[in-house]
Every structure is written in structure tokens, then in C-alpha cells.
Amino acid sequence: MMAQRVHGWQPARRAFLGRLGQGLGTLALASLLRPAALQAAPAEGVLKSLPLPQRAKRVIWLTMAGGPSQLELFDPKPKLTEMDGRPMPESLTQGQQLAQLQGQKLVCLGPQFPFEPRGANQTAISSLLPHIGSVMDDICLVRSMTTEAINHDPAHMFMNTGAQIAGRPSMGAWVTYGLGSEADDLPAFVVLMSHGKGRSPQPIAARQWSSGFLPSRHQGVQLRSQGDPVLYLSSPPGVSGRQQEADVRAVVELNRQQQEQAWDAEITTRIAQYELAFQMQTSVPQLVDLRKEEPRTLARYGCQPGDGSFAGNCLLARRLAEHGVRFIQLYHRDWDHHSLLREELPLRAREIDQACAALIKDLQQRGLFDDTLIVWAGEFGRTPMSQTNKGPVGRDHHNRAMSIWLAGAGIRRGCVYGATDELGYAAVEDTCTVHDLHATMLHQLGIDHESFSVKFQGLDARLTGVERAHVITGILA
Numbered sequence: 001m002m003a004q005r006v007h008g009w010q011p012a013r014r015a016f017l018g019r020l021g022q023g024l025g026t027l028a029l030a031s032l033l034r035p036a037a038l039q040a041a042p043a044e045g046v047l048k049s050l051p052l053p054q055r056a057k058r059v060i061w062l063t064m065a066g067g068p069s070q071l072e073l074f075d076p077k078p079k080l081t082e083m084d085g086r087p088m089p090e091s092l093t094q095g096q097q098l099a100q101l102q103g104q105k106l107v108c109l110g111p112q113f114p115f116e117p118r119g120a121n122q123t124a125i126s127s128l129l130p131h132i133g134s135v136m137d138d139i140c141l142v143r144s145m146t147t148e149a150i151n152h153d154p155a156h157m158f159m160n161t162g163a164q165i166a167g168r169p170s171m172g173a174w175v176t177y178g179l180g181s182e183a184d185d186l187p188a189f190v191v192l193m194s195h196g197k198g199r200s201p202q203p204i205a206a207r208q209w210s211s212g213f214l215p216s217r218h219q220g221v222q223l224r225s226q227g228d229p230v231l232y233l234s235s236p237p238g239v240s241g242r243q244q245e246a247d248v249r250a251v252v253e254l255n256r257q258q259q260e261q262a263w264d265a266e267i268t269t270r271i272a273q274y275e276l277a278f279q280m281q282t283s284v285p286q287l288v289d290l291r292k293e294e295p296r297t298l299a300r301y302g303c304q305p306g307d308g309s310f311a312g313n314c315l316l317a318r319r320l321a322e323h324g325v326r327f328i329q330l331y332h333r334d335w336d337h338h339s340l341l342r343e344e345l346p347l348r349a350r351e352i353d354q355a356c357a358a359l360i361k362d363l364q365q366r367g368l369f370d371d372t373l374i375v376w377a378g379e380f381g382r383t384p385m386s387q388t389n390k391g392p393v394g395r396d397h398h399n400r401a402m403s404i405w406l407a408g409a410g411i412r413r414g415c416v417y418g419a420t421d422e423l424g425y426a427a428v429e430d431t432c433t434v435h436d437l438h439a440t441m442l443h444q445l446g447i448d449h450e451s452f453s454v455k456f457q458g459l460d461a462r463l464t465g466v467e468r469a470h471v472i473t474g475i476l477a
Contacts, residue, residue: 045179059375101383109393193331301362442464443476
């Protein structure tokens with residue numbers, strides 16, 4: 001009998017959700033006429049109390065998609081300069097996993113741009129990053145990060161979810177699942193995309209911000225900085241106010257009846273998402289409209305309203321943080337420099353340098369820096385060996401050494417953590433893993449990564465995986 005009832009409910013559920021979809025464009029009016037009727041309350045997380053002090057209330061994750069070269073940006077290697085053009089020592093590379101250089105003659109490639117000392121500690125970083133250099137006293141540079149993957153998509157999956165295979169929840173989904181949202185009219189997890197003006201950037205799949213086996217309300221929502229910020233959010237043309245109000249009342253009643261007839265967590269999630277969408281119809285267009293920002297603020301970031309740039313997205317990230325969005329992830333694509341390293345890397349650096357520094361200074365001025373965790377990272381690093389089989393000089397993918405930086409929310413200021421060997425091939429001092437990075441992120445959010453788990457396929461699934469992960473205490477204030 002139960003099986004028949006469940007089976008018979010499926011068409012009704014599809015019809016119900018279909019009707020909700022038809023009404024999506026009309027329900028914003030009801031939120032204006034009777035706000036209390038459709039107000040979506042901020043979603044609560046499953047963690048009712050936090051086991052650790054909460055230093056971060058939100059995360060802004062700056063993803064340099066393609067794998068920026070740490071050897072040109074953050075990790076100077078005089079010995080590699082000395083060895084330029086000479087064979088790479090086999091003692092370092094023998095038996096190691098390489099990407100496109102596997103089986104080829106390995107030749108050292110020295111850093112292609114000079115480094116300059118910056119900040120009170122005279123930390124050497126690339127001359128290509130003068131603005132980030134100006135805030136070196138506010139950030140912690142990690143030169144000893146490692147990862148497990150050497151190809152783009154699995155490396156992104158690993159950085160985002162802690163696993164190389166698709167289907168696991170992204171870190172933004174884990175964070176919002178645990179902590180919920182502080183915003184009642186915006187998603188808790190927002191994704192912004194931009195790309196360089198060079199070659200064709202590789203696509204980024206939406207599975208990178210998936211909720212995996214967590215409730216779907218925790219998946220990231222991509223906002224577009226050009227055109228309509230969210231597709232299909234606008235009301236259809238030719239629908240009068242009277243029709244909208246009638247539709248609203250009908251759909252709200254359907255919501256109530258269906259909740260009474262069959263309690264399904266995913267249906268409840270869908271209803272909550274539709275209610276959020278009603279609020280987004282008015283909140284999102286205003287939020288992404290940068291024309292209301294002061295001209296000096298736009299100049300500080302180096303953007304113009306609606307230009308779709310990384311700089312514009314950094315400014316939008318600050319606005320999202322102010323409005324209570326819990327996890328904000330920016331992707332800037334086109335960092336994959338197998339060739340044309342000398343020609344393309346300065347362009348990518350110029351596209352992100354000023355805005356990164358402006359974001360830090362802006363958050364400081366608005367009192368948000370101390371409880372906002374900022375992370376700058378690619379999906380892997382680049383080899384100290386040259387790759388010349390694709391034209392002008394470049395570097396291959398590399399997982400044994402990469403540089404990232406963090407700032408805000410209890411992160412030590414003006415420090416350098418970890419080191420690679422003298423040729424920059426592998427991390428050798430205070431080596432860190434992606435799981436360690438995730439554990440540290442959760443720690444600053446007040447979450448114990450070892451106890452933060454969900455039962456999935458009979459196992460306790462965690463963002464930090466089943467392997468031993470450690471909080472990187474050396475980068476904490």
C-alpha cells in the first residue's frame with residue numbers, strides 16, 4: 001500500500017513543481033505587496049552551537065583558474081635562475097608524476113620576471129604584483145601548499161570538495177550547511193565568474209559548486225555580472241498586477257497543501273528556494289548594480305559598472321559580504337600557461353592585482369576584514385622545468401609545490417609560511433595539503449573539521465576526507 005502511494009505521488013510532485021516554476025516570475029510582486037507572506041527567513045545551519053571560537057563569519061575565495069605560476073609570482077628561486085637551460089636533476093624528478101612533460105627531456109626554466117622586497121619583513125614577491133605587494137603586511141603567504149591532482153577538472157574538484165571525483169559537496173556547501181545564512185533575500189553561497197582577455201579560457205563546470213549529497217539548497221548560485229544577474233528571474237512580459245496577485249495566492253495555497261500531504265525534504269528545499277527567488281527578484285538587481293558606488297571606489301578597484309571584470313566581481317564580493325552572504329567564490333580564468341608565459345602572465349597579473357589589494361583595504365575600512373577569511377589560490381602550481389613543445393616558453397602543471405595566500409579573520413599578518421627546495425620542485429618545509437587548508441578554513445569559522453560529518457553510503461563523510469588533516473596553526477594569529 002505504501003509503495004503504491006509513493007509511486008502515485010510522483011506525477012503529482014512533478015506537476016506541483018512545474019506549477020511553481022511557472023509562477024516564479026510572478027511571485028516577486030507578492031513580496032512587495034505583502035512582504036510577510038513570502039519572506040524567506042535566513043536559513044539556519046545544522047550546527048546550533050560552535051565548538052571553537054569563530055574568527056570568520058564569511059569566506060571570500062579568489063580562484064585563479066588554470067594554475068598560476070608561483071615561480072613568477074610568489075616563490076623566487078635564485079638557484080633555478082642559475083640553472084636556467086640546464087637539465088633538471090633526475091634525483092628530484094625520477095619516478096615522479098608529471099603531466100605533459102612525462103617522458104620528455106626536462107630542462108630548468110628560471111623565473112621570467114624579477115622579484116622585489118615588500119612589506120615590513122621585506123618579503124620577495126613578483127614585480128608584476130605591485131598592489132598586492134602594498135598589502136603584504138596584511139596577508140600570509142604560504143609557499144608550501146601541495147595537491148593531489150595534475151589535470152584541471154580533477155584538481156578543481158579536489159580544491160573545492162576534497163575529492164577528485166564529482167559528486168561530493170563543495171566547501172561552500174559544507175560551510176552553509178553547517179552555519180546557514182545571514183541573508184534573508186540572497187543565497188548563502190554565491191559564485192562569480194570572469195576571464196582574462198587573452199586566449200580562450202577553459203570552462204568551469206557548475207559541479208564545482210555543487211551541494212553533492214547535502215540538501216540542494218546549499219549549492220552555489222552563479223550571479224552574472226553582465227546582463228541579467230540570474231537567468232529566468234525576471235517576470236514574463238504582459239502579466240498584469242491582478243494576474244500576478246491571483247497566481248501568487250494560488251501557488252502559496254498549493255505549497256501549504258503539498259506540505260500537509262507529503263513531507264519530503266527535497267520538496268521543502270525547493271519551496272524554500274522559490275521563496276528565496278521571490279526575494280532575489282528585487283534584491284539581486286540592486287545589489288549587482290555598481291552604478292551606485294562612488295567613482296573613487298570604482299577607481300580604487302579599477303572597474304566600471306557592468307564590465308564583467310574580476311575587479312568588478314571583487315567589488316561585488318564586498319557588497320555580498322556586507323549583505324550577509326556566507327561564502328563567495330570568484331573564478332578568474334586563463335592562467336594555464338603551457339606557452340606564452342612571458343606574454344600572458346603579465347596580463348593576468350594586471351587583471352587581478354589592483355582589485356585584490358582594493359578588496360582588502362575596502363574590507364578594512366568597512367570593519368569587515370577581521371571576520372572575513374580571504375583565500376587566493378589556483379588548482380595547482382607550475383613546474384620549474386620549461387615546456388617548449390607548444391611554442392614560446394611556458395610551464396607544465398605541477399602538484400608538489402604551489403603558493404597561495406590568506407588574509408583576515410585571525411590569519412597572521414605579514415608572514416611567509418613554508419618553503420620549497422632550492423629549485424622550487426617540491427615543498428620541503430611545513431608542507432601543507434588541501435585537506436589541511438580546508439581544516440584551517442573550518443577552524444576559523446568555529447567548526448571542528450573532525451566532528452563535522454554527514455552519514456553517506458554508510459560512512460562519515462567530511463570535507464577534509466578520511467586521511468589525517470591538520471589545522472595549519474603556524475598561519476594563525
